[in-house]
Amino acid sequence: MHRRRRTPLALMAATLLAAPLLTACGGDARPGAAAVVGGERITVAQLDAQVGQARDAQVAVFGEEGYADALDQQCSAARQAELQQREEATAQGEKVVEGRETCAPDRATLAGMISERVVTAAADEAGITLTRKDLRERRAQLQEQTGGTAEQLEEAYLRTYGIPAARIDDHLGYQLRLDGLRQKYAPGVSPEQADVRVRQELVKTAERLGVDISPRYGSWDGKQLLMVAGSDPWLSSDPRRLDEEKADARAQAQGEGMPAL
Template sequence: MVGRRHAGRVAVVALVAGLALSGCGAVSNPGAAATVGDETISVSYLQKQSRDILAKAGRSDLSDSESTKLQSDLLQQLVDDALIVPTARRAGVSASQADIDQVKSQIQSQRVVIPPDMLDGFARWVVLRRALNTKLLGREPASQQDQAKADQLVGREMAKTAKQVGVRVNPRYGTWSGGAVKPGGQLVTPGPTATQAPAAPQMP
């Protein structure tokens, strides 16, 4: 199974169910929600994912605070999706397409609310995160204590990657601090569905 700790990384799952670095920077491109190294996560792409989440969940009545948190959580996951790949590469682990497809099937069977455009990246994140847990801990986590230690180790490695490649967040969405997107910017409300879908971030 995908597991709660993995599916829960897209925090909107909890939202619709009820209805790990110092340094920060701001993007200079107003059309970018965030940049991770040379990769750009566009505002239009992030807003499309927000609309898709709400459509799949049948929600249209989010408060400003809920909408802000939704976009912040989605942006965090997209940044993590980008950071996990070079982090895994440095650790010498990889994700096979078969493993990714298996996780995608598990996600779909569990009806986890994830935008279709984010499914591949999220499934790859799950596979690579599991591999990193085992590689860095030296064994598969067998207890809550093991998992907590693995999370700490992976967080450190992702922090190193973020420092190497650079992560910048559009001030409208907050700031990048402590390995996370810290909300605090002005709410960016998803606009009407565009006639042409924005391109997804390109992963290495």
């Protein structure tokens, strides 16, 4: 397993929320699915379960206000990453897509779930494999950077990414596969050049797989690989209002004779 560079956890804050995002194949996602990747459904139930797992873990550790504050920090990091990407796109003469939304927990989580699947497929196609030793070594590196104990690493992941302890290895695998893709397709170049090259490969992989997303969660821009906000008003970027707005939207839908999503 090839590795790129050690990246401090604090500097990786935007990775999950602003990960390389993927092109849609058009049309509505299949009923009951938040997205479909390579013919495999990411169901609404799976998405809600992952969002709920992260929320419950953060509330248990930080409390309700601490949970909201942690999401604010993640949102700020994602917006910084978005700003940098917009500046780079403008400098290269590319059209900048308006309406991107990375802060709503539902959309951000779905983006991460899609990205993990496409990165895994790209790594498999490139012959990149992971071992438990790779995961242990990466975990040990990050644990050292976050204070030296497993508990400190878990709290840092929960605060920075909103990822509970049970899913840390999944995210480490995601990062290691990206490192392997950088090493394969862009060895010996700057990190910025490597990321551009890898993103090109991810676009190809996504096109081969076919990625479809329910318009309930927004849409995808295939050239810039950005998530664009949908029109559903209850997908709030403010965690203090999210559950309340969902309940209001469901009540309104039922009152109008529409199925509750």
